[in-house]
Structure formats: C-alpha cells, structure tokens
Amino acid sequence: xxxxxxxxxxxxxxxxxxxxxxxxxxxxxxxxxxxxxxxxxxxxxxxxxxxxxxxxxxxxxxxxxxxxxxxxxxxxxxxxxxxxxxxxxxxxxxxxxxxxxxxxxxxxxxxxxxxxxxxxxxxxxxxxxxxxxxxxxxxxxxxxxxxxxxxxxxxxxxxxxxxxxxxxxxxxxxxxxxxxxxxxxxxxxxxxxxxxxxxxxxxxxxxxxxxxxxxxxxxxxxxxxxxxxxxxxxxxxxxxxxxxxxxxxxxxxxxxxxxxxxxxxxxxxxxxxxxxxxxxxxxxxxxxxxxxxxxxxxxxxxxxxxxxxxxxxxxxxxxxxxxxxxxxxxxxxxxxxxxxxxxxxxxxxxxxxxxxxxxxxxxxxxxxxxxxxxxxxxxxxxxxxxxxxxxxxxxxxxxxxxxxxxxxxxxxxxxxxxxxxxxxxxxxxxxxxxxxxxxxxxxxxxxxxxxxxxxxxxxxxxxxxxxxxxxxxxxxxxxxxxxxxxxxxxxxxxxxxxxxxxxxxxxxxxxxxxxxxxxxxxxxxxxxxxxxxxxxxxxxxxxxxxxxxxxxxxxxxxxxxxxxxxxxxxxxxxxxxxxxxxxxxxxxxxxxxxxxxxxxxxxxxxxxxxxxxxxxxxxxxxxxxxxxxxxxxxxxxxxxxxxxxxxxxxxxxx
Numbered sequence: 001x002x003x004x005x006x007x008x009x010x011x012x013x014x015x016x017x018x019x020x021x022x023x024x025x026x027x028x029x030x031x032x033x034x035x036x037x038x039x040x041x042x043x044x045x046x047x048x049x050x051x052x053x054x055x056x057x058x059x060x061x062x063x064x065x066x067x068x069x070x071x072x073x074x075x076x077x078x079x080x081x082x083x084x085x086x087x088x089x090x091x092x093x094x095x096x097x098x099x100x101x102x103x104x105x106x107x108x109x110x111x112x113x114x115x116x117x118x119x120x121x122x123x124x125x126x127x128x129x130x131x132x133x134x135x136x137x138x139x140x141x142x143x144x145x146x147x148x149x150x151x152x153x154x155x156x157x158x159x160x161x162x163x164x165x166x167x168x169x170x171x172x173x174x175x176x177x178x179x180x181x182x183x184x185x186x187x188x189x190x191x192x193x194x195x196x197x198x199x200x201x202x203x204x205x206x207x208x209x210x211x212x213x214x215x216x217x218x219x220x221x222x223x224x225x226x227x228x229x230x231x232x233x234x235x236x237x238x239x240x241x242x243x244x245x246x247x248x249x250x251x252x253x254x255x256x257x258x259x260x261x262x263x264x265x266x267x268x269x270x271x272x273x274x275x276x277x278x279x280x281x282x283x284x285x286x287x288x289x290x291x292x293x294x295x296x297x298x299x300x301x302x303x304x305x306x307x308x309x310x311x312x313x314x315x316x317x318x319x320x321x322x323x324x325x326x327x328x329x330x331x332x333x334x335x336x337x338x339x340x341x342x343x344x345x346x347x348x349x350x351x352x353x354x355x356x357x358x359x360x361x362x363x364x365x366x367x368x369x370x371x372x373x374x375x376x377x378x379x380x381x382x383x384x385x386x387x388x389x390x391x392x393x394x395x396x397x398x399x400x401x402x403x404x405x406x407x408x409x410x411x412x413x414x415x416x417x418x419x420x421x422x423x424x425x426x427x428x429x430x431x432x433x434x435x436x437x438x439x440x441x442x443x444x445x446x447x448x449x450x451x452x453x454x455x456x457x458x459x460x461x462x463x464x465x466x467x468x469x470x471x472x473x474x475x476x477x478x479x480x481x482x483x484x485x486x487x488x489x490x491x492x493x494x495x496x497x498x499x500x501x502x503x504x505x506x507x508x509x510x511x512x513x514x515x516x517x518x519x520x521x522x523x524x525x526x527x528x529x530x531x532x533x534x535x536x537x538x539x540x541x542x543x544x545x546x547x548x549x550x551x552x553x554x555x556x557x558x559x560x561x562x563x564x565x566x567x568x569x570x571x572x573x574x575x576x577x578x579x580x581x582x583x584x585x586x587x588x589x590x591x592x593x594x595x596x597x598x599x600x601x602x603x604x605x606x607x608x609x610x611x612x613x614x615x616x617x618x619x620x621x622x623x624x625x626x627x628x629x630x631x632x633x634x635x636x637x638x639x640x641x642x643x644x645x646x647x648x649x650x651x652x653x654x
Contacts, residue, residue, distance in 0.1 A: 009133060010164040011038050012199035029058030033068055037099070040072050041167065042201055044233050046261040048072065067095055075103035077110030098124075098133045105137050109144045112307065117141055132162035139171055151175060166196050173205055177212075185209045193222075200226050204235050207243065214593070216246050234264035242272050250280035250424065267293050271382055274367075278379050279424045283367030290367070290378035357440035360433055364426060365441075373444035383422045386530065390441055391448020394527065394561035397544045399553055400479030403560045405445075410438035419541035420593070446477050483556060486572050488548045491580040499581025502574055506567055512537055516585040524563045532562060537585045540593075546586065551579045 015038050021031045032055035039048035056065055070086055073079050079086060087104045091097050101124050108117035121141060124134050139154030152175055158168040173188035189206040196202055203226055210219035220243050226236045241256035253276040265273070270293050278286035302322075309319045355363075362371065368387040370377040375389035388395070395405040397413055414434045417425035426434065450473045457464050503509060511534035513519045518536040526532050535542070543559070544550040555575055558566035570578070 008162055008164045009041075009136075009166055009168075010196065011041050011166050012196040012201075013164075013166075014038055016198045027058055029055040029060035030064075032058060033060060033064060036068055040068075040075065044200075044235065045263060046234055063093075067093060071095060071100060071103045074100075075106045077107040079107060080111065083107060098128070098131060102133060102137050105141065109141065114141075114145055130161060132158045132165050132168075135161055136165060136168045136171070139168070143171070143175065148175060148179060164195075166192070166199060166202075169195065170199075170201050170205060173209075177205070177209055182209055182213055186213070200233060200236060204239050207239050211239070211243050211246060216243050219243050220247075232259060234260045238264065238269050238272075241276060245272060245276045245279075248424075250276055254280045254282075267296055275379060275382055275422075278367045279422065283364055283377075283379075286367045287378050294378070355433075355436075357436040357443075360437050361440040361444075364429070364437065368422065373441070373448065385421055385532065387422070389448075390444045392452055395445075396559045396561060397550075397554075398479075398557055398560060399482050401483055401557075402480040403557055403566070404477060404479040405442070406479045406482060407435075407438050407442060410441050411435060414438060416545060418543050419545075420535070420543050442477070446473055449473050449476050483553060485549045485552050486576065488552075488576060488579070491584065495577045495580045496584045498574070499577035499579070499584070502570065502578045503581055506570065506578070508578075511563070516582075526563070527561045534563075537582055538587055542586070546583070548576075548579050548583060551582055552576065555579060555582075 015035065018031050018035050018038070021028065025031065032051045036048050036051035036055065039045075039051055052065065052068065055068075067090060070079075071090055074083055074086060083104060087100050090100045101120060105117045105120055108114070108120070118141065121134070121138055124131070124137075128134055135154055135158035139151045139158060142148075142151035142154055152172065155168045155172045155175065158165050159172075162168075169188065169192040173185050173192060176182070176185035176188060186206070186209050189202060189209055193199060193202040193206050203222055207219040207223040210216070210222065220240070223236060223240055223243070226232055232240070237256045237259040241253045241260075244250070244253035244256060254273075257273045257276060260269075270289055274286045274289035274293070277283075277289060306319045306322055309316055313319075361373075365373075366377055367379045368377045368383065369375055369390055370380070370387075373390035375387045375393070377387060380387050394403070395409065397409055397418070398405050399409055400406055411434050413423065414426050414429075414437050416427070417423050426437070429437070450469060453469060453472050454464060457469075504514075511519060511522060511524070513534075516537040517539070518534045522534065524532050524534065542551060542554070544554050552575055554564070555567055555578055558564050567575075
C-alpha cells in the first residue's frame with residue numbers, strides 16, 4: 001500500500017503505511033529506503049539522512065543505498081557534469097523514470113540551468129503526456145522562472161490528472177502565499193491538511209499562513225502535534241521559532257531554532273534567528289548572524305554578476321572558479337553550526353562581575369542601537385520602529401520638567417522594555433548591570449550632542465571654545481527637577497467622566513480617535529520624518545507602562561521626538577482624571593504586533609482596522625457553515641477559516 005500511495009504522489013499517506021510496515025518488520029531495510037525517498041520528495045534532508053543510515057545499518061545492499069544517494073545528489077544540484085549519464089544509469093538499474101527525471105530537473109533548476117531543464121521536460125512530456133508528476137514538474141519549472149500564471153495552470157493540471165498529488169496541493173498553496181493571496185493559501189492548506197492528515201508540510205504551511213494573518217495562537221495549535229515529537233523536523237522547528245518570536249517568547253523561540261539542521265536555514269530564517277537571539281539577550285551572537293546574512297547576500301549579488309559574465313563568455317575560467325568558491329563558502333554548514341550553538345545557560349545572565357559598562361552595552365545593546373549608539377546596528381534594518389539613535393534623538397520616556405532623561409528614566413526602560421517596539425525587557429540583568437548600562441547610554445548621548453554641536457560650529461566657521469562646548473553639552477543633557485506625581489486614588493465613574501470631557505477638550509481624539517482606537521487616516525511623522533501612528537489606547541500596550549503614574553507623565557510631558565505633545569496647561573487633578581479615563585479605555589489582553597505589522601500600521605491607512613479584534617462587535621465570528629461541512633467537522637482546520645472580518649487585508653510578513 002505504501003508503494004501504491006507513492007505512485008500517486010500521496011507522499012504523507014505512503015509514510016503512514018511505511019510506519020506500519022516498520023512495526024511489522026522492524027529489520028526490513030527496504031522500508032527505510034522507501035521512507036528516505038518520501039523524505040527526499042518532501043525536502044526533509046535531516047530525516048532523509050536518518051532513514052538512509054537506518055537502511056544501511058539493516059544490511060541493505062550497497063547498490064540500492066548508492067542509487068538513492070545518487071538520485072538525492074542529482075536532485076540537490078550537486079552533480080553537474082555527467083548528470084544525464086547518471087540519470088539514465090539509474091533508470092536502467094530500475095529507478096522509476098519519473099523519479100529520476102524529476103530529480104534531474106530539480107538539479108538543473110537549483111543551478112539555474114533553465115534551458116537544460118526545459119529540454120528534459122519537453123522530452124518527458126512527449127514520452128508520457130498524461131503523467132501527473134510531469135505536469136507538476138512543469139509547475140516547478142514555471143515557478144522557478146517567475147511565470148506564476150503558467151505555474152498555477154501546471155499545478156492545477158497535475159491535480160486534474162491525479163487529485164491525490166500531495167506536492168501539487170502544497171505548491172498551489174505556496175504560490176498563493178508567495179503572491180500575497182493569504183485567504184486562498186489558507187483555504188488550500190486547510191484542504192491539504194485534511195486530505196493528507198499525516199502531512200507535516202501541510203500543517204507547517206497552514207501554521208505559517210495563520211502566523212502571517214496575525215493569528216499566532218492558532219498557528220501554534222496547528223503545529224503543536226508536530227512540535228511535540230521527540231525530534232521535530234527542521235521545518236517545524238523553524239516555524240515554531242517564528243511563532244514564538246512573534247508572540248514575544250524569545251527564549252522558547254531560541255530553543256526551537258536550536259533544533260534546526262544548519263543546511264535547512266534560508267537567509268530569511270537566519271534573520272529571524274538573529275532577531276530572536278538579540279531579543280533573548282544575546283546581541284553579540286545576533287550581530288554575527290546578521291553579518292553572516294549580509295555576507296551571503298553580497299556573495300549572491302557577486303554570483304549574479306559572474307553568471308552574466310559567463311553567459312557572455314563561457315570560457316571565462318576565473319569567473320567559473322570564483323562562482324564555485326562562492327557557492328562552497330556561502331552559508332556553509334560549518335559556519336552555520338558555529339552560529340547556531342545555543343548555550344541556554346547564558347540566557348538572561350550578565351557576564352563576569354568585572355565587566356565594564358562599554359562591554360555590557362556591546363553585549364546587550366549594540367546589535368540594535370549600534371556600536372556607537374547611532375541606531376544603526378545590524379538588526380536595525382529588520383525592526384520597526386527603528387532603534388533609537390542614542391546620540392542625537394530625544395528620549396521618549398522622561399520624568400524631568402525639561403524632558404531630558406534622568407538615569408532612573410533610562411534604567412526603567414532597560415528594566416521594563418518598551419511595549420509596542422522591539423525594545424525587550426532586561427529585567428534578568430542585575431541592578432548593577434542595569435545601572436552601568438544606563439550610565440553608558442547617557443555617556444553616548446553626551447558624546448553625540450557634543451559631536452553634533454562641534455560639527456555645527458565648524459560648519460558655521462565659528463571658533464571652538466572648549467568651555468562653551470562643555471556648557472552647551474551640560475545644558476542639553478542635565479535634567480531639571482523631576483515631576484512629582486501625586487497619589488492616585490481609585491477610579492470612579494465621576495473621575496472617568498471628567499477625564500472623558502478632558503479627552504475631547506484637549507483634542508486627544510484628533511489623533512487617538514473618538515473611541516480611543518486611533519485615527520486610521522491620520523498620517524503622522526516623528527521629528528526625523530519617519531512615519532508613525534497614534535496609539536490605539538484600547539487594544540495596544542502603553543509604551544511607558546500601564547501604571548497610572550507612567551500615563552500621568554506621558555500626558556504632562558508628552559513623548560519627546562514624537563507627535564505626542566506635552567499638555568502643561570491642565571491641573572494635577574485634571575491630569576489624574578484624564579489618566580483614569582485613558583486607563584478605562586484599555587482592555588486586556590493587549591494586541592501584540594510584529595515588526596512587519598507595525599511598519600504597515602504606520603504607512604497604510606486601513607491596515608489596523610482590518611486586524612481581528614474580538615472586543616469589537618464588527619469582528620463577530622462568522623459562521624462559515626459551508627466550510628465546516630466541507631471539511632467534515634475537523635475542529636482545528638475548520639476554525640482556521642474563521643475569525644477573519646470581511647474585507648480584511650493582511651500583513652504578509654516573512
């Protein structure tokens with residue numbers, strides 16, 4: 001039965017039967033070889049290697065082991081010279097023709113040898129015009145050359161010829177996903193997950209699309225069964241790592257990524273890992289990961305230039321040699337293995353007691369804020385909002401009357417983080433370490449202000465007086481008296497009603513909206529002309545904290561550097577009432593957005609209103625009767641099609 005399911009390309013079903021076969025005949029190495037073929041078709045390299053090792057240990061003939069190894073090498077693109085000869089030799093030795101030819105086409109596409117792949121596909125079509133896998137491979141070819149319409153037609157043709165072709169189902173869903181049609185991708189992945197109940201690829205794809213639809217909890221539920229296995233596959237670990245990253249569970253995310261085989265990671269996966277590691281408190285390692293991706297992308301750009309050169313001059317030996325060198329060095333397994341070493345005992349701990357403030361900063365802050373504090377760390381390009389330029393930008397959360405941060409202000413941000421941004425909490429660091437970090441941040445700020453003032457004097461041709469420079473730096477970095485926040489009594493209907501009146505009289509509604517959800521059509525900019533948005537006071541966390549004292553200071557002093565103004569024309573009693581009203585608007589749990597979603601929120605007018613929010617009546621859960629009936633009452637998958645408001649748009653994150 002396993003062989004039959006393989007012949008119609010229901011690969012996961014074949015695996016299920018092969019597992020039964022293993023239980024009935026645990027010493028049968030031929031079953032392991034068939035399992036290896038399944039893993040090869042599904043792109044699960046780590047499990048392919050395990051199955052091959054098991055087959056060899058059970059005494060399978062070396063010739064059969066070599067056949068599967070050879071076809072895997074051809075499929076990976078590692079066999080360049082003599083690939084056709086090896087392919088025909090495999091066919092003569094009994095390897096199914098469609099398997100060998102498909103492996104050859106995959107290998108050609110991996111090496112971007114499109115004409116060679118097309119010639120083989122033409123020959124295959126002439127030989128077997130009704131072969132469903134031939135139609136599928138045409139889809140793979142068209143997708144590789146970015147002919148998405150032709151690719152979709154080919155994949156659908158494959159399903160018309162063989163409705164159980166699992167790879168075609170997955171390819172159609174992934175093509176929808178690639179084009180940003182997440183609704184269609186979701187529908188197709190759900191259908192695939194129901195048809196092929198054992199398909200890890202279908203579950204992983206479904207979880208990935210749910211994550212991109214900002215439904216991370218559902219994504220985790222879908223993937224939980226696969227992730228609970230003793231040794232989840234690299235694909236499952238990667239997706240679970242991304243889900244935990246988006247949910248802010250950085251240490252869980254790092255543990256998931258730690259189970260990934262190095263050669264299974266794409267550059268985008270490494271970026272996610274780098275962000276995870278940085279936010280888990282290991283920015284030095286993150287910096288190296290980002291450097292690895294940067295080097296890889298540089299190598300890719302150089303490779304493209306070399307390929308153009310070889311197209312013009314196929315005999316350019318130097319270009320050929322350099323291309324091979326880049327291919328061997330780019331994202332090598334050895335390099336990745338070094339970066340992926342995860343010592344979980346280091347998480348959340350400071351280093352030796354004698355560490356300097358500068359070393360602490362480099363270890364915990366440099367990856368995002370930059371080595372010199374200019375906000376241009378290696379991780380910065382992947383974050384929104386961008387990390388603060390500690391040297392020149394105004395600090396957002398302050399308590400002094402002149403809006404200059406005190407050391408206590410900086411320590412509070414280090415300890416708590418800043419909700420709604422990628423600034424994570426470092427509460428696990430000792431108080432001494434937090435104090436040293438705050439001192440280093442303020443030192444960088446003084447240094448930056450001095451640098452900026454001296455540069456201005458030079459540009460104006462003014463004489464530089466060191467005493468004058470020092471006086472200006474002191475003036476711009478010394479906080480005045482700290483605002484004394486009065487004691488807050490309990491909120492009641494009277495104070496909240498007063499606060500509501502102030503909310504409108506002080507024109508808070510002009511940005512935050514009449515209902516507190518924020519004006520979605522108001523495009524705002526910070527003092528560096530970067531797009532930003534008014535906070536959704538109902539659904540989103542307050543950046544300075546939800547405590548009444550923190551909100552009081554945000555109202556009175558504003559958020560320097562942002563469009564949020566200081567309101568100093570109201571009395572302490574009025575400020576208390578307004579604080580109570582703002583707190584009364586807020587609901588738990590708050591909405592957590594990814595970096596990608598925050599970027600879209602700041603640049604797209606209708607984005608936030610399209611996000612599901614069960615607290616709003618317009619987001620009442622639809623019934624989807626046809627979906628549940630069509631999917632046979634499967635609760636996990638049927639529910640995946642629900643909870644999306646009509647007309648919603650999506651954040652197509654990575």
